[in-house]
Amino acid sequence: xxxxxxxxxxxxxxxxxxxxxxxxxxxxxxxxxxxxxxxxxxxxxxxxxxxxxxxxxxxxxxxxxxxxxxxxxxxxxxxxxxxxxxxxxxxxxxxxxxxxxxxxxxxxxxxxxxxxxxxxxxxxxxxxxxxxxxxxxxxxxxxxxxxxxxxxxxxxxxxxxxxxxxxxxxxxxxxxxxxxxxxxxxxxxxxxxxxxxxxxxxxxxxxxxxxxxxxxxxxxxxxxxxxxxxxxxxxxxxxxxxxxxxxxxxxxxxxxxxxxxxxxxxxxxxxxxxxxxxxxxxxxxxxxxxxxxxxxxxxxxxxxxxxxxxxxxxxxxxxxxxx
Numbered sequence: 586x587x588x589x590x591x592x593x594x595x596x597x598x599x600x601x602x603x604x605x606x607x608x609x610x611x612x613x614x615x616x617x618x619x620x621x622x623x624x625x626x627x628x629x630x631x632x633x634x635x636x637x638x639x640x641x642x643x644x645x646x647x648x649x650x651x652x653x654x655x656x657x658x659x660x661x662x663x664x665x666x667x668x669x670x671x672x673x674x675x676x677x678x679x680x681x682x683x684x685x686x687x688x689x690x691x692x693x694x695x696x697x698x699x700x701x702x703x704x705x706x707x708x709x710x711x712x713x714x715x716x717x718x719x720x721x722x723x724x725x726x727x728x729x730x731x732x733x734x735x736x737x738x739x740x741x742x743x744x745x746x747x748x749x750x751x752x753x754x755x756x757x758x759x760x761x762x763x764x765x766x767x768x769x770x771x772x773x774x775x776x777x778x779x780x781x782x783x784x785x786x787x788x789x790x791x792x793x794x795x796x797x798x799x800x801x802x803x804x805x806x807x808x809x810x811x812x813x814x815x816x817x818x819x820x821x822x823x824x825x826x827x828x829x830x831x832x833x834x835x836x837x838x839x840x841x842x843x844x845x846x847x848x849x850x851x852x853x854x855x856x857x858x859x860x861x862x863x864x865x866x867x868x869x870x871x872x873x874x875x876x877x878x879x880x881x882x883x884x885x886x887x888x889x890x891x892x893x894x895x896x897x898x899x900x901x902x903x904x905x906x907x908x
Contacts, residue, residue, distance in 0.1 A: 649671060650673040
């Protein structure tokens with residue numbers, strides 16, 4: 586069957602604002618086709634083989650009255666509460682055990698039938714019987730109250746869960762911050778240790794350089810001291826003073842010798858000892874010396890005379906040239 590034929594058949598089943606799809610051997614609700622007729626607010630889907638309602642069914646928010654009795658429904662969609670205009674809901678003779686929590690949002694619901702469903706005890710007690718109009722209205726009111734209580738419990742549980750999740754998130758964030766703080770502290774400590782290591786290495790290098798400089802300085806001072814000691818040793822080794830002292834002593838000895846010879850010569854020349862054999866050669870030597878001195882005296886006088894004459898002639902020639 587094509588889409589157009591489905592729509593045509595659905596049109597054939599619409600009468601005013603009502604759509605009668607009962608006894609149509611349906612296994613699913615034609616949600617898309619029903620959505621094309623928003624004025625059809627009353628839908629009868631009873632006596633079919635519908636097992637479940639798709640989530641898209643909850644988009645039919647225009648529904649006011651819905652009959653799903655005598656089907657095979659085991660559950661209803663979670664978003665059933667979106668049918669906010671729904672006033673009449675017949676779920677008689679299905680296989681429902683619970684209702685979705687969103688059922689509490691059906692604020693317009695005035696009539697409800699849940700007979701012949703294997704409801705859980707608390708829900709069955711809240712639903713009660715639905716044998717007449719009054720009981721079905723009471724069923725709607727009590728079930729809504731029951732579902733609102735469940736909704737409150739769910740909300741509280743969700744709040745607790747959210748609070749617990751927030752607390753867990755805070756704890757995770759706190760642990761993360763602590764871990765990051767520890768990591769920062771570890772990095773800071775590593776940097777400080779690395780800095781201290783570099784500082785110690787630099788200090789060790791500077792100490793080594795200073796030790797080398799100190800050793801070099803000591804070596805230079807030692808060399809300098811050794812050089813000064815060598816210089817002193819060199820100065821001491823010539824011993825000039827003893828040398829001068831030796832010359833002085835020799836001079837003194839020679840002077841004494843000469844004085845002694847002079848004394849002997851004077852004694853041999855001027856005393857009665859001149860006739861002694863010892864004094865004869867001495868007197869002869871003295872006579873020869875005196876003769877040589879007289880000769881030399883004449884030579885010197887002649888040299889002085891010659892020098893004086895030469896000086897006089899030089900002076901006269903100089904004066905002449907000046908004039």
